[in-house]
Amino acid sequence: MNSEVLGYLIDLDGTVFQGEKLISGAAQSIHKMQEQGKKIVFLSNRGNVSQKQCLEQLKLHNINVDEEQILLSSTVTAQYIRNYYPLASVWTLADQGLRDELATHNIRLAKQPEEAEFLVISLHEHLQYSDLNLAFKAVMNGARIIATNADKMFPNEEGPAFDVAGLIGAIEATTGKSPEIILGKPSVFMAKAALTQLQLPPEKCMIIGDSPDSDILLGNTHQMKTALVLTGNTNKEQAQRLTGMRKPDYIIHSIADCMKEI
Amino acid sequence: MNSEVLGYLIDLDGTVFQGEKLISGAAQSIHKMQEQGKKIVFLSNRGNVSQKQCLEQLKLHNINVDEEQILLSSTVTAQYIRNYYPLASVWTLADQGLRDELATHNIRLAKQPEEAEFLVISLHEHLQYSDLNLAFKAVMNGARIIATNADKMFPNEEGPAFDVAGLIGAIEATTGKSPEIILGKPSVFMAKAALTQLQLPPEKCMIIGDSPDSDILLGNTHQMKTALVLTGNTNKEQAQRLTGMRKPDYIIHSIADCMKEI
Incomplete structure (x- = not known):
């Protein structure tokens, strides 16, 4: 084969x-x-981790590759924003790994949701209600939506788990706005x-x-x-x-x- | 008038x-x-508080009424389940107030999401990722969905805030299932x-x-x-x-x- x-x-x-x-x-x-x-x-x-985190996880299991051999939806999302909207400020609904990846690509992170031109949605395994509410505020104040991916579930040790599609659905249902692009x-x-x-x-x-x-x-x-x-x-x-x-x-x-x- | x-x-x-x-x-x-x-x-x-909590909040502001004069979507949801599915076991995606209200009406709360016949969704201001994941598991294992209400936003001190419709949207987007009834x-x-x-x-x-x-x-x-x-x-x-x-x-x-x- x-x-x-x-x-x-x-x-x-x-x-x-x-x-x-x-x-x-x-x-x-x-x-x-x-x-x-x-x-x-x-x-x-995966859009909620950085290339570095991923490289280390592979190394831990004796799989040795270069950083460039790891392409995550977070990487591709950061490249997309960097190429097409280099001056935009971004709010995230995602784990810290996405913000690390955006920072690596010199993308400006908004200090307040109301200031953001884009909301980037990815998996957020440390999500709290306030994260949903701040993302909602960003979009209600005009932020456009980008999603790293739109998977409904991912497989973990205990079976299928709730994934990014749910966070997109949460923001769509409350704001009436949808992602204009899904990079993954x-x-x-x-x-x-x-x-x-x-x-x-x-x-x-x-x-x-x-x-x-x-x-x-x-x-x-x-x-x-x-x-x-x-x-x-x-x-x-x-x-x-x-x-x-x-x-x-x-x-x-x-x-x-x-x-x-x- | x-x-x-x-x-x-x-x-x-x-x-x-x-x-x-x-x-x-x-x-x-x-x-x-x-x-x-x-x-x-x-x-x-409001589906995330109990009648008692609400009565106390009104009293605090010198508004004195009887408990029966407060009708919340949590109350009406509890009455609905009690009347039509008295033996059903229920999982919740909601604040503790809903579980208190269900317990007051002698409704059985499932110990594991996989055992639940119904998932009841309401506002959850203390939400974490695991709450979404457990609700997702309940529905993936066959639980039918009931929502206390489907408001997109509620007004708080700082303006409009993310409401129940977002939590319904999150579960719909990941499971493909929708509430069969919205009581509020x-x-x-x-x-x-x-x-x-x-x-x-x-x-x-x-x-x-x-x-x-x-x-x-x-x-x-x-x-x-x-x-x-x-x-x-x-x-x-x-x-x-x-x-x-x-x-x-x-x-x-x-x-x-x-x-x-x-």
Whole structure:
């Protein structure tokens, strides 16, 4: 299944990790790719962590890559704002990791929600009511909305958990305003960032992930090979029912199987 | 404007209170109603407090009424579950006040979200991420959704604040499920509870509130007189543009004006 593949786009949550736990065989599979000289990027819709945090989590499990090989929706969101709205001030509804990533890209963080030109929404696992209320104030005072991603759930140790779509829904329902752009997978921004990093044509690349809506859709709309793993949000029955642009080329139990010849 | 009115349905937030603060002249106006022998119920979409908490807040400002004269969406929600699903176990996404009100009505609170037959959503000003995640788990495991109310914002000292609609939106966006019933104003359940308490025909009653969508709509759909105050969610310009069932009979600056002859 992989002889023609020169580069891998690898999802993190549900594909490499379940919560903090490494998925069995994931490190070995990635080591094998590295030994065979395959190019790798990790492509994650995580928007609430920084590249640095992510690099350290991988290192902890003996997976050693460069910072540039980690593409998060927070990274791509920061690049987008930096490119198109370099002077804008930004309020966030997200964990500290997003603010770190924005600061790394020299994006101005508003001191008060009322001053913000943009509200950036991402996962916020330390959310309190006041965070929702301040984000609401930002939008009621004219801030436009950007979302790092719009996943409904992410897989953690205890099963599916509440994700960014819920925070977007909360702000939409109270303000009547919706995000004008969602940067994470399956957006063209994530695909381009990955292909630029890999320096490969898409047909030589394979995306491996657990989400038909973000991973498989991105791969299929950009002429990549696609492999759906069953260690995350999708079970075998659901996987076999997929059609159209969400149907993967391969369904494999886990990333551990992707370096086996089938 | 009030000679034919024998009973008043009075909203609380934005009509009697702005946050913790009493609206100027509110107590005097209510005292005058009481002196003239008018019947009164306070009819509030607050679902995150209990009748007892509310009674104490009114007492603090020298407004003395009986517990039965306070009808909250939490009260009416508890009565609804007690009447129609007496054996159901309930999980809540709400402040402690709702759980107190449910307990007063002998409703069983589930120990785990996975066991709950219903999720009841109300305002949760002490919300944390884990509360959203547990509510999400309840619905993903089959719990049906009930909401005490669906207000988008409530007026507090600092202006409009994020309200229940946002929490409903958060759960809808992640689970794809919506509330099957919303008990608060303008529902028939709130109207009936108020008229039963007042023991008056609706045309002898006036509802006074700041919300066209809940107060005025409830009044007009139940043949009551309606007065919109400008001390809450609606300003004069918005008030004058209202049409149809949201158009009030009277627009008054505040509840302080409602006992003046116009």
